[in-house]
Amino acid sequence: xxxxxxxxxxxxxxxxxxxxxxxxxxxxxxxxxxxxxxxxxxxxxxxxxxxxxxxxxxxxxxxxxxxxxxxxxxxxxxxxxxxxxxxxxxxxxxxxxxxxxxxxxxxxxxxxxxxxxxxxxxxxxxxxxxxxxxxxxxxxxxxxxxxxxxxxxxxxxxxxxxxxxxxxxxxxxxxxxxxxxxxxxxxxxxxxxxxxxxxxxxxxxxxxxxxxxxxxxxxxxxxxxxxxxxxxxxxxxxxxxxxxxxxxxxxxxxxxx
Numbered sequence: 001x002x003x004x005x006x007x008x009x010x011x012x013x014x015x016x017x018x019x020x021x022x023x024x025x026x027x028x029x030x031x032x033x034x035x036x037x038x039x040x041x042x043x044x045x046x047x048x049x050x051x052x053x054x055x056x057x058x059x060x061x062x063x064x065x066x067x068x069x070x071x072x073x074x075x076x077x078x079x080x081x082x083x084x085x086x087x088x089x090x091x092x093x094x095x096x097x098x099x100x101x102x103x104x105x106x107x108x109x110x111x112x113x114x115x116x117x118x119x120x121x122x123x124x125x126x127x128x129x130x131x132x133x134x135x136x137x138x139x140x141x142x143x144x145x146x147x148x149x150x151x152x153x154x155x156x157x158x159x160x161x162x163x164x165x166x167x168x169x170x171x172x173x174x175x176x177x178x179x180x181x182x183x184x185x186x187x188x189x190x191x192x193x194x195x196x197x198x199x200x201x202x203x204x205x206x207x208x209x210x211x212x213x214x215x216x217x218x219x220x221x222x223x224x225x226x227x228x229x230x231x232x233x234x235x236x237x238x239x240x241x242x243x244x245x246x247x248x249x250x251x252x253x254x255x256x257x
Contacts, residue, residue: 004165012169014176017053024050024062027143027173034162036129036145038063040170042178044085044140045242050177083114084123088132088142090114094167096159098127103159126153129163131170135178137249143170197231198252200224205244205253 011026013019024040031038039059042050050058059065087095087102090110096103099119102111120126125146133141145166147155193201203213210228214221228240235250237243248255 003162004168009168009172012173014173014180017180020050020177020180021052021058021062023173023176024052024058027169028063030169031145031166032148034145034158034166035148036158036166037065037148038170039065039128039144039146040141040174041143042139042141042174042181044088044142045238050174050181082123083116083119084125084128084130084144085142086114087111088130088140092132092134094129094131094159094163094170096127096129096155096163097123098153098155103156105163126150127155129155129159129166131167133171133174135175138245139178141174141178143174145170193231193234193247193250193252194227197227197234198247200227201231201244201247202253204228204240205248205255 008026008030012023012030014023027038027040040050040063042048052058052061084097087097091102091104091108093105095108095111097116097119099116101116102108102114104111125144127147129145131143131145133143135141143166147158199217200213203216208216210221210224213219213224217224228243231237231247232240232243235243235246237246244253244255247253
C-alpha cells in the first residue's frame, strides 16, 4: 500500500464512538511503520488528550507513551512554554523542528522569531515532525511525530518524504475526533450561564476590571469575581480570557464591539 491512500485516510477517520480506538490504532500503525510515534492533542490549550469511548487515554493505551515518559499532558506549562505549541499558533502546514530551528515547505517569519532556548526540556523531544490542525471556533489541535530513536535530532529526510502524508492523516484523525467529541469536551452540558454572569462577562469583554464592573453594576467586587469564576467553571475555562472567548462561542456575548 502506498504512503498516502484513501484506504489509510478512511482508517483514521472517526464517525462514531467505537471508531475512536480503531482510528487511533491505525494512526499509530502508520507512524510506527515510518519509525515514528504519534503524540496527539485535540486542543493545544488543554492538558487533556484524546480518549476512547470508555474514557481511556489513547496516548497511554494506544500510542505507547507511559507515565515514566516526560509526557505533555502532565506538564501544566507546555501550552505556554513549548516552542512547538507556540509554532502551531503561527503555522497551519506540517513542519519539523529541533534545537536549531523550524523547517517548513514555505518560509514563515513568525517561526523564525520563536525562542528555542532549552528546546529539548521545553518541547519534551529532541526533534519532531508536527502537524498543526486549525479547527472551528479558534481551536488548535496538533499531532507531533517523534522518532522512536530518541537520540535522533535530524528529521529532514523523514519530513520531506512523508510530512505531507502525515498531515492528511493527522488532520483527518483530530478533526473527526473533535467533531464527534468536541461538544462534550469543549462545551460542557452544564454551560448555561446566568443573567449576572453574562452581564459581568460583557463588561469584561471590553476590558473593564472587576472594580470597574462592580461600580457599573452596583455590586461588590467580590460578587463580580464570584460571577466570573462561576462562568469560568461552567465553561471549563482556564482563565478570564478563555471564559470570555467561550462565552462568545456560545452566543452569550459578542466580541464585535
